[in-house]
Amino acid sequence: MQLIAHLEKKMPQEAHSKTLTEKIRLGELFTVDCPSRDVLKHVTSLWGVLCLISLRDGTLRFSELRRKASGVSEKMLAQTLKRLEEDGFVRRFSHQVVPPYVEYSLTLLGREVSDQIAMLSDWIELNLWRVMESRREKGVV
Amino acid sequence: MQLIAHLEKKMPQEAHSKTLTEKIRLGELFTVDCPSRDVLKHVTSLWGVLCLISLRDGTLRFSELRRKASGVSEKMLAQTLKRLEEDGFVRRFSHQVVPPYVEYSLTLLGREVSDQIAMLSDWIELNLWRVMESRREKGVV
DNA sequence: CAGTATCCCTTTTGATACTG
DNA sequence: CAGTATCAAAAGGGATACTG
Numbered sequence: 001m002q003l004i005a006h007l008e009k010k011m012p013q014e015a016h017s018k019t020l021t022e023k024i025r026l027g028e029l030f031t032v033d034c035p036s037r038d039v040l041k042h043v044t045s046l047w048g049v050l051c052l053i054s055l056r057d058g059t060l061r062f063s064e065l066r067r068k069a070s071g072v073s074e075k076m077l078a079q080t081l082k083r084l085e086e087d088g089f090v091r092r093f094s095h096q097v098v099p100p101y102v103e104y105s106l107t108l109l110g111r112e113v114s115d116q117i118a119m120l121s122d123w124i125e126l127n128l129w130r131v132m133e134s135r136r137e138k139g140v141v
Numbered sequence: 142m143q144l145i146a147h148l149e150k151k152m153p154q155e156a157h158s159k160t161l162t163e164k165i166r167l168g169e170l171f172t173v174d175c176p177s178r179d180v181l182k183h184v185t186s187l188w189g190v191l192c193l194i195s196l197r198d199g200t201l202r203f204s205e206l207r208r209k210a211s212g213v214s215e216k217m218l219a220q221t222l223k224r225l226e227e228d229g230f231v232r233r234f235s236h237q238v239v240p241p242y243v244e245y246s247l248t249l250l251g252r253e254v255s256d257q258i259a260m261l262s263d264w265i266e267l268n269l270w271r272v273m274e275s276r277r278e279k280g281v282v
Numbered sequence: 283c284a285g286t287a288t289c290c291c292t293t294t295t296g297a298t299a300c301t302g
Numbered sequence: 303c304a305g306t307a308t309c310a311a312a313a314g315g316g317a318t319a320c321t322g
Contacts, residue, residue, distance in 0.1 A: 035269070035272075035273070036262070036265050036266055036269055037187070039265050039269065039272055040185065040190070040261075040262065040265055043265075044181065044185035044261075046178070046315095049181070061283085061284090062283075062284055062285075063283065063284080073315070073316055073317080074284080074285070074286090075285095075286085075287095075315075075316075075317090076314090076315065076316080077285095078284080078285060078286080079315095085279075086275065086276055086279050086281045087272045087275060087276065088271060088272055088274070088275025088276070094284090098283085098322080099283040099284080100283045100284045100285080100322085101283075101284090102283080102284060102285085109268065109271055109272070109275070112264070112268070113264065113265075113268075116260060116261045116264050117261070119257060119260070119261075120181075120184075120185075120257045120258070120260075120261055121177070121181065123253070123254065123257050124177050124180050124181055124184075124254075125177055127250065127253070127254075128176070128177055128180065130229060130250055131176075131180055131228045131229055131250070132176070133229070134227065134228060134229025134250070135227055135228065135229070138226075138227050140227045202303085202304090203303070203304055203305075204303065204304075214295080214296055214297075215304080215305065215306090216295080216296070216297090216305090216306085216307090217294095217295070217296075218305095219304080219305060219306080220295095235304090239302085239303090240303045240304080241302085241303045241304045241305080242303075242304090243303080243304060243305090
């Protein structure tokens with residue numbers, strides 16, 4: 001489970017009572033430093049999910065994505081797309097014209113994660129009533 | 142896509158220039174208010190993933206979970222477990238003894254969602270090298 | 283159009299101390 | 303042991319203005 005290893009990055013290290021190596025020695029941390037967690041964050045973040053799913057239907061321009069992922073700010077959309085592009089999930093193609101014309105589409109890798117994301121979100125939507133039922137039982141608003 | 146609708150909750154409403162209804166009228170927001178997004182957040186959050194996956198092997202006590210999900214603070218673990226319990230993913234059983242003895246396990250619903258989470262995280266770990274390769278190409282640290 | 287830069291507020295998270 | 307309460311730090315996210 002490499003994923004767990006990335007916790008290392010999430011741990012405040014200076015202010016901690018035990019040192020990092022001590023924690024590793026104690027078996028409290030896995031030793032492989034691994035960015036799985038970042039990838040998970042990128043693809044399961046609010047706008048990450050929306051971008052990946054919106055792009056499943058085909059290529060979209062920046063402004064088209066903005067409209068599809070209703071409510072996203074330019075800043076967040078740009079940031080999200082940059083991350084997804086760095087991770088190799090999204091392909092960015094800029095036609096070198098004025099005014100700018102930039103297209104975004106899923107790569108093969110992006111298509112694959114978006115399959116996973118779609119499966120998870122589909123499961124959630126399909127089973128949401130069971131969750132809501134549980135919440136009602138427990139008196140959660 | 143009900144999931145998208147929940148963006149409504151994510152939008153700061155007081156400080157916004159447009160009112161919420163205006164945004165809806167403009168088609169900038171979907172109208173169905175739906176908590177799918179919360180569920181997604183709960184199950185894909187840092188400690189959410191770790192709890193769900195740790196509990197796949199069987200019942201665990203609070204302190205055992207703390208050790209398994211290395212680095213989690215008591216506060217975060219308690220909060221995560223409470224959410225997962227409310228959502229019906231986790232079952233909490235408190236033996237009424239002193240000192241306290243509380244066990245956590247997955248419900249059927251929790252087992253199902255943890256299958257999805259495991260598939261996603263497995264995909265990520267398996268394909269992480271492809272992501273890293275993409276990052277190296279683009280000069281990302 | 284497709285962004286970037288800045289400022290500022292909100293939410294999340296962690297460390298610490300305390301309780302039944 | 304299994305939490306809760308409190309405070310402080312950090313991250314997330316939006317509005318606005320600006321650029322090529």
